[in-house]
Amino acid sequence: MELFVSFILSSVISIALIPILIKSASVLNMVDEPDERKVHTKAIPRCGGLGLAIAALSVILWLLPFEGPIGRLLIGGGIIVLFGALDDILNLNYKWKFFGQFLAVFVMVSGGIYLKFLPFAGLDPAPLWIAYPLTVLFVVGVTNAVNLSDGLDGLAAGIMLMTVSAIAFYSALVDSSSLAIMALALAGGIVGFLRFNTHPAIVFMGDTGSQFIGFMASSFTIYLIVDVHQTLNPALPLLILGLPILDTLTVMVQRIRSGHSPFSPDKRHIHHRLLRLGFTHAEAVGAIYILQALFLLASFFLRYKSDSVVLGFYLSICFVILLFFYGAARLGWMLHPVQEPIExxxxxxxxxxxxxxxxxxxxxxxxxxxxxxxxxxxxxxxxxxxxxxxxxxxxxxxxxxxxxxxxxxxxxxxxxxxxxxxxxxxxxxxxxxxxxxxxxxxxxxxxxxxxxxxxxxxxxxxxxxxxxxxxxxxxxxxxxxxxxxxxxxxxxxxxxxxxxxxxxxxxxxxxxxxxxxxxxxxxxxxxxxxxxxxxxxxxxx
Known part of the structure; x- marks a missing residue:
């Protein structure tokens, strides 16, 4: 019953709060102006992520005790929301963004949530000098991956909705109500946000929302693997967060090869490449949903398999996706123009x-x-x-x-x-x-x-x-x-x-x-x- 309440109540709060924030966006200075890198052509409020985060955090605080690892995780999420909101309002320098993210991860790790077991390392806990840096790299990397993938209406929110739903399912398998409640609270907040973010969107989540759902999803994944469901393969986070990781790594490699900073903005993301191949906005988002669903489906069937099988399957899916884009670019292939539907x-x-x-x-x-x-x-x-x-x-x-x-x-x-x-x-x-x-x-x-x-x-x-x-x-x-x-x-x-x-x-x-x-x-x-x-x-x- 608590799982039901967590999801429904978070959805209700999110749906009720976001319209109020939309009306206050100009006062809060949380408006996303169009530019050459963005798809939208008019100013749109970017305060939806704040409503999403408030909904999820308030429900978790109401249903779960604010102590131990859960308390540290919520503090970390709060820090992400604070710095994300400041960024949406003041357009912070990227150094301040990273400072907020590292601070949030430090608080989370101090609560005992870190990568204690690593792939190909057996059943012995990883040394702290390896576990801590890898945890920071993973969480900060995923947080920014979700932030960077938020380029089309409903894209990042839909991907993370599938991801946290999978985490809730894996938690329910072993009767871990705490993690399931947190994951479903986040899912409820995302559902409420998607009510206003489906194309054509009337609100964006901004850095507040994209960083928050990225941080929480990556933290939930670590908590799931190392504390809740320890029989799961330690490489499973690669599949659970498959597409955002692939997207960010490929974009950064391309930027470095072209002599640019790996953090410089451009139009190299998967959704940009799909649009250049003739996909419509809705087709590009739908295709990415399906790709993420393939990663999650693989995580379900391979959750108890060996490290080499999980890693091999992840690399295989990535190879097929990259091969498709490479072949399409070489052949000049374009998706057939969308025909107007019969009236x-x-x-x-x-x-x-x-x-x-x-x-x-x-x-x-x-x-x-x-x-x-x-x-x-x-x-x-x-x-x-x-x-x-x-x-x-x-x-x-x-x-x-x-x-x-x-x-x-x-x-x-x-x-x-x-x-x-x-x-x-x-x-x-x-x-x-x-x-x-x-x-x-x-x-x-x-x-x-x-x-x-x-x-x-x-x-x-x-x-x-x-x-x-x-x-x-x-x-x-x-x-x-x-x-x-x-x-x-x-x-x-x-x-x-x-x-x-x-x-x-x-x-x-x-x-x-x-x-x-x-x-x-x-x-x-x-x-x-x-x-x-x-x-x-x-x-x-």
Whole structure:
């Protein structure tokens, strides 16, 4: 339950905080102006990383004790956020950036988080004079690798979302709730940020966000390998953080060969090279997501293999990627120009005039029915609510009615997603629920997804279109196939997949409508909070 709270609460804080920071970006002087090295053509706030970091750190501080290695790790993360924010505001010299990063790593290492075991060194701990420098080099290198890879909308955030999700999974395998909570809190903050950073982005994460997620992900990886899951291969961090490491090393080598500083800015990164090969913005980001997914998939299958196998496989993937770019450059290959999609108004389904209105009606009331079933299923838990909790619920619902529409939509979305996850916990055969009811809910949602697909076909692209987030969703769904031993995970992902597309489609048509659905969703969301929070609080005591 704490894992659920960690992810959801961090997502909520991030989604709620980032719009406030966007409005304050000019006052904070956190605005990214376009130049010759950047893809965007207008000034965009770069304060999203601050909201992401605050969300993740606050949730971790609330759920975990501030002591030992965890406390030192959080202090290190705080130092990164401080120097990153100063850089976003004042454009610090690179020497100050490195000073902040080295200081953060020093605090982390002093808490006992460092590379105690090295590849090809057997089971004996590495000497400190080797372990400490390698830890500093690894963490600072990955921190800057993520920072440098943040060149397209949703790119660095999406890569790190996959990475920290993998870390959370490996932690859950050995029941390490502390690391799983931290990883999921960071994942939740990233999800909230991606809500505003998908192309075309309305906010960037800035150095604050890119350095923070890079530092935390690299630190989590070390903590996972040396303290949490010691049976994992010590070379596994190469695969878990595969693409950022490859990107940074190749770029630095090219800069040194051309006589430039390895830290000089240019357009040699993988995403720049994909754009030069004719990839669109979305195609380049999607391709990089898939490449990182290959590294993570390899880490799953090779997690207990020998050092030589892991290192060999990593080098093999890197070789294939670099060979592709080399061959494309020599042959002058370009991806075929993106053809304009056929106007949806001319599609086969558009012939049925009734389908457009019917789909909207069906999706709206199907979501309302699902939420209604969830509310009914939670009534047994509701009997345990105190009078104070009931007063809080009623007050919140009254306040919800007067909120502005964007915030109301966001809370509605989160409530429906929470209901999707909670439905798997409540409507479960282990709770005495008949299998036919569980499968009935899944079939009901599958039909809903089919109707959404038909609705998309008869709706203009300017109203609803797919984005790079859909690539992430697809990769997470496919990953569930390899995690089938965790019984609830595939069902949770499937239900979130169906509900997510239904909600997004509905709100992209006329978001000011659907008041009964919004009220039902918020009612279920408040009930879930009243059920979950007391359990989380008692678990911390």
């Amino acid at each position: 949806r108004r001319r599609s086969f389904f558009r012939r049925f005039n009734w389908l457009y209105k019917f789909s909207k009606f069906y999706i709206e009331y199907s979501l309302a029915i699902f939420i209604g079933i969830m509310i009914f299923a939670m009534f047994g838990h509701a009997m345990m609510f105190t009078q104070l909790e009931m007063v809080f619920a009623i007050a919140f619902l009254c306040l919800f009615w007067f909120l502005n529409n964007p915030l109301k939509e966001t809370l509605t979305r989160l409530s429906i997603y929470a209901a999707g996850v909670f439905s798997c916990l409540i409507l479960n055969p282990s709770n005495g629920v008949d299998h036919w009811l569980v499968w009935g809910v899944d079939i009901f949602l599958a039909v809903l997804l089919i109707v959404v697909f038909l609705a998309v076909q008869v709706t203009r692209k300017t109203v609803f279109s797919l984005t790079t987030q859909d690539v992430l969703v697809g990769l997470f769904i496919l990953s569930a196939m390899f995690l089938a031993d965790i019984e609830l995970l595939p069902r949770i992902l499937f239900r979130l997949f169906c509900l997510g597309y239904a909600v997004e489609y509905l709100f992209h048509r006329k978001a000011k409508e659907y008041r009964p659905l919004k009220l039902l969703a918020m009612f279920s969301g408040v009930m879930i909070l009243l059920i979950v929070l007391p359990g989380a609080v008692s678990a911390m005591k």
